[in-house]
Amino acid sequence: MLREFSERIRAELPPLQRICVAGPGAIGITLATRMALNGLQVTIAARGQSLNVIQENGLQLTDVYGKHTVRVPVAEGPDIPPQDVVFLSSKAQDLASIASWTQNLIGPDTIIVPVINGIPWWYFEGEAGQYSGRNVKSVDPDGCLKRLLPSAHVIGCVAMFTADRPAPGTARSLNPLRLIIGEIDNEPRVRTEALAKILIRSGIETRVSERVRDPLWTKVIGNLVFNPLSVATGATLRELAGDSSLAHVSRQLLNEALLVAASFGARVEMSPRQLLDFTKSMGDAKTSMLQDYEMGRPLELAAIVDAVLEFADLQGLPMPFTQSVTTITRYRSLTSTGQRSG
Structure with missing residues (x-):
């Protein structure tokens, strides 16, 4: 077509x-x-x-x-x-x-x-x-x-x-x-x-x-690594990439996402170090997902995380860090909007 x-x-x-x-x-x-x-x-x-x-x-x-x-x-x-x-x-x-x-x-x-x-x-x-x-x-x-x-x-x-x-x-x-x-x-x-x-x-x-999927994966990985974690922690971009304990979690999420991207032939346009440094340089800005959470809006978890988990499953790749952070983020979102009961 x-x-x-x-x-x-x-x-x-x-x-x-x-x-x-x-x-x-x-x-x-x-x-x-x-x-x-x-x-x-x-x-x-x-x-x-x-x-x-x-x-x-x-x-x-x-x-x-x-x-x-x-x-x-x-x-x-x-x-x-x-x-x-x-x-x-x-x-x-x-x-x-x-x-x-x-x-x-x-x-x-x-x-x-x-x-x-x-x-x-x-x-x-x-x-x-x-x-x-x-x-x-x-x-x-x-x-x-x-x-x-x-x-x-x-x-x-x-x-x-x-x-x-x-x-x-x-x-x-x-x-x-x-x-x-x-x-x-x-x-x-x-x-x-x-x-x-x-x-x-x-x-x-x-x-x-x-090859538009290459820069797409670069953006997707950045969103997956920092957006849900920002909701789970309330941290800014500088803190997510610069604080030693949070940067460690960010790096684990990054490693999982990079493996999935590579399994689909993507050429990610930033190295892990470059991505973390670029994010840290954004200063005390809040991710769009954290802004949505604070405003009580629905979160873009399906496109940013669930789809990557779907891709990982197609290739038989585990993403335990991503699963855990997403679970916490989804729980916080549902609790804050009153959608969770019991």
């Missing part, structure tokens, strides 16, 4: 003029604001309080370039016509809902860019080997995402920056904005280069990867 789709793409694409960001969370607001500042025609797909706030106040972003306010069209997904590019920016557990709600945005040649944490539903799409086309059961147990978001339209994306949303329609991102994108079947296409160009012009450092 991917190859059939690519044959319909001309040698030169028309400008990617109609761009929609579905899900105005911290990352979505950051991307939409930067592209709107570059003069691109950006629409926000939103609902509820976010829809009302953005209609009234526009988008507000504080980033490394300063403070910005932009006015952009905003509407509910079913009211927006087909787009050239759709960024799906949400928590992994909300993706099926957003995918269903934004079907009207997807035309014959629409590029879909999911900007999410963890192992994506498309991981085995476009891959050869024994797992080709397999569902990632932890994130897409019934194949809903695969049906709603055809793989031929999908470009893989890894966000290598952090952001938070202090209020609806408002985001802060005070580290360099970096994205890595790539075709999920590893075939070069003009559309990917065209997308990278508009992102770069918008002030977002963007690299096209010929």
Whole structure:
């Protein structure tokens, strides 16, 4: 299917003029604001309080370039016509809902860019080997995402920056904005280069990867090592990688995750030492999962941890440290939200 789709793409694409960001969370607001500042025609797909706030106040972003306010069209997904590019920016557990709600945005040649944490539903799409086309059961147990978001339209994306949303329609991102994108079947296409160009012009450092699963695993491993442990301990990134006792636990989690990544042929782009040093350099920032926990929100454990455990099980690899930390994290989450009884 991917190859059939690519044959319909001309040698030169028309400008990617109609761009929609579905899900105005911290990352979505950051991307939409930067592209709107570059003069691109950006629409926000939103609902509820976010829809009302953005209609009234526009988008507000504080980033490394300063403070910005932009006015952009905003509407509910079913009211927006087909787009050239759709960024799906949400928590992994909300993706099926957003995918269903934004079907009207997807035309014959629409590029879909999911900007999410963890192992994506498309991981085995476009891959050869024994797992080709397999569902990632932890994130897409019934194949809903695969049906709603055809793989031929999908470009893989890894966000290598952090952001938070202090209020609806408002985001802060005070580290360099970096994205890595790539075709999920590893075939070069003009559309990917065209997308990278508009992102770069918008002030977002963007690299096209010929093997997008490699940087994906780098991000997944960082999330798996530090996110659940931050909820279990309440520690900041500096403490998770710098405190001697916590750094020891982090290193055990890192070793388990690296073995799973290697078993699927991934070339992780940072050494263990580099990953720990980079994390420590982030200072006293809280992980996104710790922020969600403190706000009483659901945690992205399925995509960040359960999917990796699923992959480990496929290869017969034990992950005892990961299992233990995840159990503690899930218990704390369920207890804090009142979902646990007895």
